[in-house]
Amino acid sequence: MPRIPERLAYGLLGFLVVLPLWEAVVRLGVVKRVTLSAPSLILEAAWEDLFVNGILWPHIFQSSQQFFLGLGLALITGVPLGLALGLFRRLNYFLDPWLSAIYATPTIALVPLIVLILGLGIESKIFIVWLEAIFVIVVTTMVGVHAAEARYLDLAKSFRASRWFTFRSVILPSSFPYILTALRLGVTRSLVGVVVAEFFAANRGLGFFINFSGTTLRTDRVMLGVILLGLLGVVLGEGIRRIERRYEKWRPEFN
Amino acid sequence: MDKGLALQARDVRMEYVDQATGDRLLAIDRVDIDITEGEFVSIVGPSGCGKSTFLKIVNGLFPATAGTIEIRQSAKGVAHAMVFQDSSLFPWYTIIDNVAYGLVCQGVPKKDAQRRAQPLIDLVSLTGFESKFPYQLSGGMQQRANLARALTVDPEILLMDEPFAALDAQTRELMQAELLRIWNEASKTVLFITHQIDEAIYLSDRVLVMSARPGRILADITIDLPRPRQLEIKRTPEFIAYADQIWGLIAKQLKPHIHDKAAHPGGEAVA
Numbered sequence: 001m002p003r004i005p006e007r008l009a010y011g012l013l014g015f016l017v018v019l020p021l022w023e024a025v026v027r028l029g030v031v032k033r034v035t036l037s038a039p040s041l042i043l044e045a046a047w048e049d050l051f052v053n054g055i056l057w058p059h060i061f062q063s064s065q066q067f068f069l070g071l072g073l074a075l076i077t078g079v080p081l082g083l084a085l086g087l088f089r090r091l092n093y094f095l096d097p098w099l100s101a102i103y104a105t106p107t108i109a110l111v112p113l114i115v116l117i118l119g120l121g122i123e124s125k126i127f128i129v130w131l132e133a134i135f136v137i138v139v140t141t142m143v144g145v146h147a148a149e150a151r152y153l154d155l156a157k158s159f160r161a162s163r164w165f166t167f168r169s170v171i172l173p174s175s176f177p178y179i180l181t182a183l184r185l186g187v188t189r190s191l192v193g194v195v196v197a198e199f200f201a202a203n204r205g206l207g208f209f210i211n212f213s214g215t216t217l218r219t220d221r222v223m224l225g226v227i228l229l230g231l232l233g234v235v236l237g238e239g240i241r242r243i244e245r246r247y248e249k250w251r252p253e254f255n
Numbered sequence: 256m257d258k259g260l261a262l263q264a265r266d267v268r269m270e271y272v273d274q275a276t277g278d279r280l281l282a283i284d285r286v287d288i289d290i291t292e293g294e295f296v297s298i299v300g301p302s303g304c305g306k307s308t309f310l311k312i313v314n315g316l317f318p319a320t321a322g323t324i325e326i327r328q329s330a331k332g333v334a335h336a337m338v339f340q341d342s343s344l345f346p347w348y349t350i351i352d353n354v355a356y357g358l359v360c361q362g363v364p365k366k367d368a369q370r371r372a373q374p375l376i377d378l379v380s381l382t383g384f385e386s387k388f389p390y391q392l393s394g395g396m397q398q399r400a401n402l403a404r405a406l407t408v409d410p411e412i413l414l415m416d417e418p419f420a421a422l423d424a425q426t427r428e429l430m431q432a433e434l435l436r437i438w439n440e441a442s443k444t445v446l447f448i449t450h451q452i453d454e455a456i457y458l459s460d461r462v463l464v465m466s467a468r469p470g471r472i473l474a475d476i477t478i479d480l481p482r483p484r485q486l487e488i489k490r491t492p493e494f495i496a497y498a499d500q501i502w503g504l505i506a507k508q509l510k511p512h513i514h515d516k517a518a519h520p521g522g523e524a525v526a
Contacts, residue, residue: 151341151343152343152345154343155339155356156360157316158316158336158337159356159357159360159361159408160333160360160361162360165360169345169356173345
């Protein structure tokens with residue numbers, strides 16, 4: 001008999017204990033169906049909305065589009081900005097008050113303003129996702145630049161490496177693990193951004209679907225939307241972990 | 256600079272400001288050193304005496320407060336290359352790319368640099384490990400690669416900053432013998448920093464003893480032992496006599512040094 005890894009075995013056991021318990025609590029009427037749906041009902045809703053009437057697909061498509069465009073833009077702008085802030089002390093001093101202030105502000109408070117400026121279309125949603133994701137990417141990348149060890153920088157200096165080559169051969173590889181962390185954090189923040197953007201002034205997307213289902217007392221659909229977002233987060237997180245393993249073969253723990 | 260010299264240091268002085276206390280501290284003072292071409296010279300001294308600081312000044316990592324250091328510059332190769340104390344191999348490069356690094360810094364195309372690095376990899380007995388990453392090598396092998404990297408740029412003078420300090424005692428002994436073999440084949444001028452007296456005597460033509468801070472050259476001792484030297488030489492009476500002489504000089508420095516440290520907590524030398 002093949003041995004099931006302990007981690008997986010207990011993980012599955014967790015599901016096998018919690019899901020029936022949840023189901024029982026709802027079926028026995030301890031909690032009303034309308035406040036907390038049951039696993040079987042959520043599964044039923046998933047089947048219906050995905051494969052029978054298919055109403056979920058446009059929402060999924062819309063959210064994915066906003067997610068990937070927003071996150072992509074946040075990476076394209078955030079990583080170079082983070083590198084620049086890490087490399088140039090004075091630029092850092094110059095921008096730091098602004099970054100800190102905007103970082104400390106809850107993005108959600110800016111949504112009415114963003115909608116006012118960018119309108120109700122996809123632009124405002126992409127901007128909200130971008131805004132949610134960029135700061136964590138900038139800050140983590142900047143920390144990565146500062147993580148370049150003095151002994152490696154001394155070595156490059158000792159060999160009279162040019163500034164550009166020092167950047168390429170020492171600073172960029174040193175900060176690479178941080179950039180991947182930035183990406184992973186960016187994924188989480190972008191998902192938040194998508195939901196925030198779609199809670200307000202949207203007529204499509206998973207955030208809208210959850211919000212609308214809530215106001216029409218369809219708890220099963222609310223839970224379905226939440227689970228889909230969670231799944232997206234898990235799948236993307238695992239994808240990034242795979243990239244990390246592939247590109248950091250020099251790190252002993254992955255071999 | 257006088258003819259036949261590889262390095263000439265005159266009246267080198269290094270002051271720095273202690274970040275914690277704001278005091279101005281004198282790390283090294285009035286250091287004069289001449290090194291003849293092809294010579295193996297070691298500097299020993301109590302820890303914190305500024306010997307590493309001096310080496311880093313020679314390497315150009317930071318400027319001296321006063322004094323001059325001249326290094327012979329030939330048409331081929333570079334003036335100097337450094338072998339650092341800890342293995343400073345880049346973990347993200349393979350061994351061959353690490354060894355070729357100095358050449359790539361000079362603008363040599365990667366393929367050419369790798370081709371020119373190969374003989375040095377062979378010299379330090381790392382043939383077959385070219386495509387390994389540093390973490391896959393033992394500490395001794397990492398320091399061999401480190402040495403090969405410094406030799407690849409064909410430096411006029413090889414600077415070594417306690418390169419075997421992190422190795423275990425047995426590996427260190429073997430690496431000392433290995434270094435003499437390589438020095439013999441590559442025929443380089445070497446300036447070697449260590450706090451291990453027996454290491455300095457075994458390797459060197461001359462041992463310079465540095466005082467406690469501010470570091471000054473206290474004694475210049477010519478090691479008149481025949482070459483090639485086997486590790487067994489460390490047990491001969493002549494060797495032990497040198498060790499006693501140097502230890503006597505350093506021991507006299509230790510007491511005031513401990514006192515000095517107590518008076519300036521946190522006053523370690525730069526870097």
